[in-house]
Amino acid sequence: MAPAREKIVVVGHGMTGQRFVEKLVEHSAGLDAEQRPEIVVFGEESQPAYDRVKLTSYFEHMDPMRLHLQQREWYDDNKSQVTLRSGDRVVAIDSAKRVIKTREGDELGYDKLVLATGSVPFAPPIEGVCKDHLLAQFYGGSDGVSSCACEPEAHPKGVFVYRTIDDLDAMVKYSKEHKIKAAAVIGGGLLGLEAMRVCSEHLGVEDVRVLDSSPHLMRRQLDGKGGRQLIRTIESMGYKVHTRARTSRIEAEDGLCKKLYVGKAGAEGSFDIDVDMVILSAGIRPRDELARTAGTLTMADATGGGIQVDDHMATSDPHIFAVGECASHNGMCYGLVGPCYDMAAVLAYNLVNPSAKEEPKTFSIGDVSTKLKLMGVDVASFGDYSIEEDKENDDNALSLVFQDPLAGIYRKLTFTADGKNLRGGILVGDAEDYGTLSMLAKSTKPLKVSPTSLLPPPSANGGSGGAGVSIVDMDDDAQVCSCNDVSKGAICAAVRDQGCETVGAIGGCTKAGISCGGCKPLLQELLVDEMGKLGKTVDKSLCEHFRFTRQELFHIVQINKIKSFNELFESHGSDTASVYRGCEICRPAVASILASLWNELVISKDNAPLQDTNDRFLGNIQRGGSYSVVPRVPGGEITPAKIIALGEIAQRYGLYSKITGGQRIDLFGAERHQLPQIWEDLVNAGFESGHAYGKALRTVKSCVGSTWCRFGMRDSVGFAIELEERYRGIRSPHKLKGGVSGCIRECAEAQSKDFGLIATEQGYNLYVCGNGGSKPRHATLLASGIDEETCRRYLDRFLMFYIRTADKLQRTARWLEALEGGIDYLKEVVVNDKLGIAEELEAQMAHLIYTYKCEWKEIVTDPERRKMFAQYANEPSKSERGIEFIKQRGQQRPADWPKNWDALPHVPKPSNNPVIALEPETEESIESKDPSSSPMMSSQRFPGGETWVDMMHVDDVLMDSGVTLRYGKSELALFKLATSAKTGPKFRLFATQNMCPHRNSFVLSSGLVGDAGGLPKVACPIHKKRYILTTGKCLDDENYELWTFRTRLDPSTGRVSLLLPSEADLDEILASEKYRVTSAMKDYNPAEHTIEVETSLADGGEAKSTACCGDSKLEW
Incomplete structure (x- = not known):
């Protein structure tokens, strides 16, 4: 008989408990089935493990499943090894018998017991509030009810802790039953400030304040100066902050809390506050009451409680271990997810890995670095920053401080006494360089820059912090990707030993950069350095479809007089077997090159499919899929008649109007089908395209110059108009902006433009390569004292040289820096x-x-081109907004996106998309397919079945583009992709839902199509999420997936049909009205709008989320 499998019982199913179980499953995957331990997990909450870090986001959607760390399928997939018992509290441990007992009276034996019981809120002693009753859900009897003997008035309603989903549900219910006008939060740590924001933004409380007994907020993360700066910032938002405030009593009226007292009555500094709700968030205490029932464990009572563990997470009982917030390691209990996860990983490895007996992993001092955004304010701390305020240096360290109260910025960096190493720091208001600084603090190498160069915030350095610091200089154990815990050494090894030569390849090999993507610039830096050491050069090709740089492609097109993308692809495209051509990178880049050389209409039949959405529809796409309209106003000069015309047109079409920084008027909210008529009216009023949508000249800004200003040296308006009309419409690698100032007072801000002129007595000074934006650069003087004709010649040469030689999407500022x-x-x-x-x-x-x-004059006079702007290709006369519009300050605008994206209702994931194999398609594979249809379905997806529905003529879809189809109340996208197969079909058709699930925008049909490793794809025009058209899978986030549909072409008629269910059946899944963003979206409750499509779709769980790079989160 085979020996029984080892049984590991885990008590506590929070974030740490779940991470331990996942790691245990992962490490035991290589063992034989009979060697894998049997795992039983007990969780006292009815919910399986959920993300307490995102607890506040629950108010956005009120759906517990969106917080779940794993979907139900994960537990099903691992049911042979993992048994989950939710809602089952363990109340006792018999360590002699190695048995645990539950509150239901069940007993279960164990070989090893892992305690991951976490922590509970700390309830300070407050008269009028019974601690036992308040914390009954944690310490109560079998029914979770307090057994205290207090009088009912000691249980005032309206007093809450902020710990679990049940707590939040209770707060929401109470706020709806009672009109809450004033709320107080006791505790000024991270969770207290989160609770304060919740009261204001989600519960609608007008008077919200926080009380903390410490001299400043966030005492564990910030020093006094940083905490006081945070107070100033929070108070500027309308909140009230009371420090050194110890709550002494809460008074009830008719059983409801009504008044809060601070300090002893009559004592100096005491006061009272009228409140309708009180939230206690005064810290946490380790949950160790269960451990004490074992009788064999050493407790860390001298240092605040917790279960004492060693470096291997072992307790004083050889069969019992502890991880997470309940564990005390060297007298320290950690309340951060990072260290708790590290504990879980160490213990899981040591329990099942055979080599752990010889070389066990150990847990050392946990990394308590944190980077947070509190109510829009950056707050971060890292390393050792604990020098006392009244002692700015000690024998081993010194600190440097940067403070700008007007900007709300405070930074303190602590260095070794000799200034050679960074020890730690505090960042308030601007923590953009947290990742670099925290890695420097972990490094043992001496700094290669002066400490003072690290002190100013990125916002004071033109957007770049950490001057002179490179990841290349860091130690190999420096963590580059904190989402997936990937070190510099692992990344370098992937390049050196495994042949990774792109950032994408590094991600596939190490998982670095595949989550939030924030570390990709660091990956690129390491890639370049490591490739250089190997004597190789980094591939700077435009993309996988062209093994040339943009500059090289420009010369190829120019010398060979190539006039189309297909011609260029056939002659110089990569030697791949892919049947689809190009991608969202190379198609618009080549379109720009063609326009810069031949200046043919960008929306011609051949050029339109190459354009990004903005250029394809000649307007900037906005939230919800509407567009902006920006007529050209050369030099900012406009007649009263034209101003009136703009106002009348804006009123006629209900457009939001705003003056731009480029001295023209922007009209927002135009639907795509409205654009031709709006522009016809504008053209008739004497306007032309302002090219705000294109990588082209935007404006040439001017001051009034010598025509009006008493200081003006020259006619800056006239020259600005001439230059803007000279260079209008010229396509370039990136947008271009100009300026002409009439004197050195520089009112036109010419030195922040790609080219700018400043008038002097001697002539014009010509400046180039400046820009504003996220990384501003002052323009550089190219020539001085030159006349207007010389200005024209120099600008012609400068702009054309830039257009020839710049990289894709490279502004002139970055181009000059790289030149x-x-x-x-x-x-x-x-x-x-x-x-x-x-x-x-x-x-x-x-x-x-x-x-x-x-371009717009060409459009409005051409009926065929106007058809491109119809919202629905199969029903051109119909239209519908993609987002609700609301009134604000006398104008209409789109409803706000929810502050938390989880508030968006989600389309249920398809369970049976018609898919083909995920291997890349080749000419050989495509030639074997039916040219008239897309892949066959694997099985039915709808109870009423599916039938072929005629939609439109295939010629009404431009090659390599998409159109929107209306079916019932749902929107679908139909795509037509050219193939390069020498025989067989010349194109293929694909159909999907039209809504991108990333932000619920009905825009996919407008996205760029192309190839991804041999597979057809579309890139959403809003945020460039990429989807495979054959499977619906998202290449950028596994949480997103499209519904796909089979297509059929009748060669005799040219009609395209889709295999669809009835309109009613499809509307149950995809009706636009279910997902359109509205002003009430923050109150959306998916539990009240559940859509069930087959069993596999019903649970609606969400995949485990990961933190951003360099971001440690608190586990509450």
Whole structure:
């Protein structure tokens, strides 16, 4: 008989307990089935493990399943090894018999017992509130009810702790039953501040305040100065903060809390507050009452409680272990997820890994670094920052402080006494460089920069912090990706030993960068360095479809006079077997090159499918799928008649209007089908396209100059108008902005533009390569004292040289920074014609200038092109908004997206999409398929079955693009992708839902289509989420998936049909009205709108979420 499997009982199913179980399953996966331990998990809450870090987000959706760390399928998949007993509290341990007892009277033996019982809220002694009653759910009897002998008035309603989903449900219920006007939060730590925000934003409380007994907020994370800066920022938001405030009594009226007293009555500094609700968030205490029943465990009573453990998480009983907040390691109980997860990983490895007997893993001092965003304010602390305020240095350390109260920024960095190493820091208001600084604090290498260079915030350094610091200089054990705990050494090894030569390959090998993506710049830096050590160069190709840089492609197109994407792909595309052409990177990049050289209409039949959504529909796509309309106002000069015309058009179509920073008027809220008519009205009023949608010249800003200003030296308005009309419509690698100032007072801000002119007595000073934005750069002087004609020539050369040589999506500022020789070399090329190409550059620019056509004028006079803007290709006369519009300050705008994206209602994931194998399609594989249809279905998905529904003519869909179809109350997207197969079909058709599940935007049909490793895909135009058209799977987030549908083409008629259920059946799943963002979205409760499609869709669970890079979260 085979020996019985080892039984490991886990008590506590919080975040740490779940992580331990996951790691145990992972480490035992390589063992034979009979060697894998049997795991039984007890959780006292009815919910399985959920994400307490995101507890506050529960108010956005009120759906517990969205917080679950694992979907139900995970437990089903591992049921042979893991048994979950939710809602079953363990009340005693008989360590002699190795048995645990539950409150239901059950007994269960164990070989090893792991306690992950976590912590409970700390309830300070307050007169009028019974602690036993308040914490009954944790310490009560079998029914979770307090057995205290207090009088009923000691149990006032309206007093809550902030710990579990049940607590939050109780708060919501109470706030709905009683009109809560004032609320007080006791405790100024992270969770207390979260609770304060909840009262204001989710419970609608007008008067919200926080009371803390400490001198400042967030005492565990911040020093006094940082805490006081946080107070100033929070108070500026309208909240009230009381420090050094110890609550002494809560008074009830008719059983409801009504008044809170601070300090002893009559004592100096005492006061009272009228309140309708009180939330206690004064810290946590380790949950060790169960451990004490064993009688064999050593408790850490001298240091605040908890179960004493060693470096291997072992207790004084050889069969019992403890992890998480209930464990006391070297006198320290950790309330952070990071250290608790580390404990779980150490213990799981040691319990099942055979090599652990010889070399067990150990837990050392936990990393208590944190980076948080509290009510929009960055707060971070890392390393050792605990120098006392009145002692700015000690024998081993010194600190540097940066403080800007006006900007709400406080930064304190602590260094070793010799200044060679960073020990830790506190960041309030600007923590953009937290990742770099925290890694420096962990490194043992001496700093290569001065300590003072690290002190200013990124916002004071033009958007870049950590001056002179590189990940390359860090130790190999420096953590680069904290989402998946990947070190610098592991990344370098992936490049060096496993042949990874792209950031994507590194992610596939190590999991670095595949979660939040915040560490990808660091991965790129390490990739370049490691490839250099190997004597290799990093592939700077445009993308996988073209093994050339943008600059190389530009010259290829120019020299070979290539006029189309297909021609370029056939002659210079990558040698792959893929049947689909291009992607969302190369298609618009090549479109820009073609436009910069030949200046053909960007929305011609061949060019339109190459354009990103903005260029394809000649407007900036906004939230919800509407567009903005920005007519050109050259130099900012506009007549009263045109101002009136703009106002009348805005009123006619209900458009939101706003003055832009580029001295023109932006009209928002136009639906796609409205654009041609709106622009027809604008063209008739004398306007033309402002190209706000394109990588092209936007504006040339001007001051009034010598025509009006008493200081003006020259006619800046006139010259700005001339330059804007000269360069209008010219496509470039990125957007271009100009400015002309009439004197050195610089009212047009010319030195923050891609090109700018400042008038002087001698002529104009020409500045280039400046920009604002997230990483501002002051423009650099190219030439001084030049006349207008010279300005034109130099600008022609400068702009054309930039268009020729810049990388894709590279602004002029970054281009100059990367240009070998910098501004001196640029002067040699533009001013001195060092390369002998000045005449050629001027001629190229002249071609663009003289072949300019207003794109919207071409559209509004062409009925065929106007058809491209219909919302529904199969029902052109119908239209519908993709988002609710609300009134604000006399205008209408889209309803706010929920502050927490979990509040968005989700389309249930399809259980049986018609899919094909996920291997890349090749010419051979596609030639074997039926050219008239997409892949066969595996089984029925709808109770009423599916039938073929005629939709439209195939010629009404442009090649390599998509259209929207209306079916009942649902929106579908139909895509037509050209293939490069030498025989067989010349194109293939794919159909999916039209709504991108990332932000519930009905826009997928407008996205760029192309190839992803041999598979057809579409990129959502809102946030570029990419979906495989054959499977519906999202390449960027496994939580998102599209419904896909089979298509059929009748070759004799050219009609396209889709295999669909009845309208009613499909509307149950995809009706637009169910998912359209509305102003009431924050109150949406999925439990009241459940849609069930087959059993596998009913649970609606959410995959485990991960924190962002460099982000440790608190486990409450």
